Each structure stands twice: as C-alpha cells, then as structure tokens.
Amino acid sequence: MILLAATAVALVWANSPLGEIYRTVRDFHLGPHFLHLNLSIGDWAKDGLLALFFFVAGLELKRELVVGELSRFKQAVLPVVAAIGGMIVPALVALGIAWGTPGIDRGWAIPVATDIAFALGVLALTGSNLPSSARVFLLSLAVVDDLGAILVIAVLFTSHFNLIAAAVAAAALALYAWLQHRRVRTAWLYVPLAAVTWIAVHTAGIHATIAGVALGLLTRVRPDSGEEETPAIRLEHRLQPWSAAVAVPLFALFAAGIELDAKSLTDVFTTALPLAVLIGLVVGKTVGILGASALAVASGIAERPRGTGWRDLVGLSLLGGVGFTVSLLISELALTGEASERAKAAVLLASAIASLGGAGLLIHRNKVHAARED
Structure with a gap:
C-alpha cells in the first residue's frame, strides 16, 4: 500500500504544475566528489536505499538456499526452472519485438525481473484460501528471479572497473564473513563495515546494490545450539520494515515520476x-x-506444488509479470532520456495489467479452494 501510494504521489507530482519542482529535487546533487559520491537524490535512492532492499533480499535468498525451500532438491527444482523460463522467454520476446531498435542491446533486461514484495502482496490480498505451497512457489520463484536480475545488473551495467576499490570491497566482505564466523554481534563493527563495502563497490564501478546482496549472502543463517535467533532472522525482522516502508517507496517516488499524457501512453503501444x-x-x-x-513436471524432474492446480499456476505466472521495483531500476540503468521514460511507463502499465489479471484469476481460484474446504 505504501509502495502504491509513493508511486501515485510521484505520478501526480511529476504531471502537476509543480512537476518542475519534482525534477529539481530528484536531480539535485549532494555528497562529496571524493570517490564519486556526489550523486543526485534520485541516484542516492537508486544506489543507496535499494542496497538495503537487496540486502534483505540477500538474507531471504541465503535462508531459502541453506535451510528453506530451496535447500531440498525436489522442492527447489520447479521454482528454479520456472524462474529461468520466466527470465529467458521475456528477454527473447523483447529482443524479437524490438530487434534493431536503439537501446534494445541493454533494454532486453528490463522485463526479466519480478517484484517480490508487490507480487506477494497481491497474492496475500487475493489468495487467502490457496494452499501454502502456492505462496512458497511464488516466493521461491521471485527470489531466484531476483538473483538472476542481480547477476544481469552486475554483468551488464558495470561501466568501468576500479581494481583497487574492488580489492577493498573484497577485503571488507571477507572481514564481514570472518566476523560472522566468529559470532561477533555488535552493530558498531557491522554498520561501518557495510558502509565501507557499499562505497568500495560503488567506486569500483559495480552497481552498489550488489554490496547489499553480497553482505546478505554472507550472513549466518544456521542457529547455534541454544540460539533463539540467527543473525539473518534478526536482521530480516529489524530491516524489513525499513526496506518496505522507507527504502522501496522512496525509490519509487523518484523513479516513477514520469510525464504521462496521451502521447506518452500511445508511444508505449506504438514504439x-x-x-x-x-x-x-x-x-x-x-x-x-x-x-x-x-516441461519440468512433464519430464519428471519436478513435481507440481501439493494442492496447487494448473489454473492456480496460471494466476501465479501472471503475477510474475509484476516487474515494478527491479524493472524500474534496470530501466534507469539501461536507458536514458525519453527512452527511459517510455520504458518506465511500459513497466508501470505492465505491472498494473499483470497484477489485476493475476488478482482476477486468483480471486476465482480462491473461491474454488474455499468451496472445496467447506
């Protein structure tokens, strides 16, 4: 709800008589020139605040890989295969439609992403009677999908590479892993170390959100004997509200403020x-x-989630098209100027269509499952 509200505010503000103020605030630069940290407020939201979002995603991914659903082969195969299909086919579709168009050499990556929070939010609102395996499938798929998007960001959008800064980042990550291994718990060490890692990754030329993912993946998820909460669980509980209520909405506020009129909406369908x-x-x-x-189920390498039918999977697959946060991020990284604005308008429209279509199907399936339970 907060994410939707921030998006609505951005669209109304950018298209109101105060739109010039919005663009002035978004493009205002602050921070030291040292280490390339003199960034616009929009870039601080994109590179800084989203690092927190990706840190939480990294924690969730590590937990799923080590002790969660993705730790068991049989349960992991279907969402992993589905996520791979959900990245390859959209990329091929985009390349097929826009082949030869300026910007498609990087723009093909925009539709590969799924927004974890948005997709699960729609499922929570519409699928209360669906089996729990449906949520596990969508969560696992979105986590693997985001890992793929993170790899795309790391490989495709590294414009320059500073070897010294990369070495500093590697050393900071190694120290973080060692402190986790030694069971050190104090935030007085971890917060400065995370800041050093972020600055080093940013200075190295790698997109700074990768620092968040790397730190999340290095956080301990297996509990010690007598330990009530592992660091990963504790951090996830503490940081998830800040990620969901502050970091992602502020990013959306400065990323979704595109100028929408009849021409720009027409351009989405004619360009x-x-x-x-x-x-x-x-x-x-x-x-x-x-x-x-x-294909995975028919070949016998995977099993359909227990209690979840193919019609349920159609609705869940539609929710995979809610790209939103990560797709907006890739739009900003891949394109510039009017091309970026058009792509972001397409992301917003696609996310709305996918969420409404998925919600409609899942509301119907929810009634079917409720009737079966009765």
Missing part, C-alpha cells in the same frame, strides 16, 4: 522498445514461467 517491455512482462513472463513449469 518498439516500450512495447517490447510491456509484452515481455505480461506475455513473456506468463508463458515462460508456465511453460517451463509444464
């Missing part, structure tokens, strides 16, 4: 690149996730 993003998210994601799942 190759934004149309490729729109169809890639809505159609490519659904076909990729559902098709890969069907």
Whole structure:
C-alpha cells in the first residue's frame, strides 16, 4: 500500500504544475566528489536505499538456499526452472519485438525481473484460501528471479572497473564473513563495515546494490545450539520494515515520476522498445514461467506444488509479470532520456495489467479452494 501510494504521489507530482519542482529535487546533487559520491537524490535512492532492499533480499535468498525451500532438491527444482523460463522467454520476446531498435542491446533486461514484495502482496490480498505451497512457489520463484536480475545488473551495467576499490570491497566482505564466523554481534563493527563495502563497490564501478546482496549472502543463517535467533532472522525482522516502508517507496517516488499524457501512453503501444517491455512482462513472463513449469513436471524432474492446480499456476505466472521495483531500476540503468521514460511507463502499465489479471484469476481460484474446504 505504501509502495502504491509513493508511486501515485510521484505520478501526480511529476504531471502537476509543480512537476518542475519534482525534477529539481530528484536531480539535485549532494555528497562529496571524493570517490564519486556526489550523486543526485534520485541516484542516492537508486544506489543507496535499494542496497538495503537487496540486502534483505540477500538474507531471504541465503535462508531459502541453506535451510528453506530451496535447500531440498525436489522442492527447489520447479521454482528454479520456472524462474529461468520466466527470465529467458521475456528477454527473447523483447529482443524479437524490438530487434534493431536503439537501446534494445541493454533494454532486453528490463522485463526479466519480478517484484517480490508487490507480487506477494497481491497474492496475500487475493489468495487467502490457496494452499501454502502456492505462496512458497511464488516466493521461491521471485527470489531466484531476483538473483538472476542481480547477476544481469552486475554483468551488464558495470561501466568501468576500479581494481583497487574492488580489492577493498573484497577485503571488507571477507572481514564481514570472518566476523560472522566468529559470532561477533555488535552493530558498531557491522554498520561501518557495510558502509565501507557499499562505497568500495560503488567506486569500483559495480552497481552498489550488489554490496547489499553480497553482505546478505554472507550472513549466518544456521542457529547455534541454544540460539533463539540467527543473525539473518534478526536482521530480516529489524530491516524489513525499513526496506518496505522507507527504502522501496522512496525509490519509487523518484523513479516513477514520469510525464504521462496521451502521447506518452500511445508511444508505449506504438514504439518498439516500450512495447517490447510491456509484452515481455505480461506475455513473456506468463508463458515462460508456465511453460517451463509444464516441461519440468512433464519430464519428471519436478513435481507440481501439493494442492496447487494448473489454473492456480496460471494466476501465479501472471503475477510474475509484476516487474515494478527491479524493472524500474534496470530501466534507469539501461536507458536514458525519453527512452527511459517510455520504458518506465511500459513497466508501470505492465505491472498494473499483470497484477489485476493475476488478482482476477486468483480471486476465482480462491473461491474454488474455499468451496472445496467447506
């Protein structure tokens, strides 16, 4: 709800008579020039605040890989295969539609992402009677999907590489891992160390959100004897509210403020690149996730989630097209100027279509499951 409110505020503000103030605030630079830290407020939201979001995603991914659903092969195969299909097919759809269009060499990556928070939020609102395996499937799929998006960001959007800064980042990450191994718990060490890691990764030329993921993956998730909460669980509980209520909405506030009028909305459907993003998210994601799942089950390498039917999986696959946060981020990284604005408009439209379509299907399936229970 907060994320939607921030998006609505951004769109209204950017398209109101106060739109110039919005753009002035978003583009205002602050921070020292040293280590390339003189960034616009929009870039601070994109590079800084989203690092917190990706740190929480890294914690969740580490927990799923070590002690959660992705730690057991049989349970892990289907969402992993579905996520891979949900990344490859949208990329191919985007490339097929916009082949030869300026910007598609990087823009193909925009529809590969799924927004964990948004997709699970829609499922929570519409699928209360669906089996718990449906939520586990969507969560696992979105986590693997985000890992793929993170790898794309790391590989595709590293514009320059500073070897010394990269070495500092590696040393800081190694120290963090050693402190976790030694069971050190004080925030007085970890907070400065996280800041050093973020600055070093940013200075190295790698997108700074990778620092958040790396730190999350190095956090301990197995409990010691007599330990009530592992560091990963404790940090997830403490930071998730800040990520969901502050970091992601502020990013959306400065990323979603695009100028929308009849022409810009028409351009989404008449210009190759934004149309490729729109169809890639809505159609490519659904076909990729559902098709890969069907192939995996038919080949015998995976099993359908217990109690979850194929019609349920259609609705869940549609929710995979809710790219939102990560797709907006990749739009900003991949494109500039008017092309970026059109792509972000396509992301917003696609996310709305996917969330409404998925919600409609899941509301119907929710009634079916409720009737069966009765």
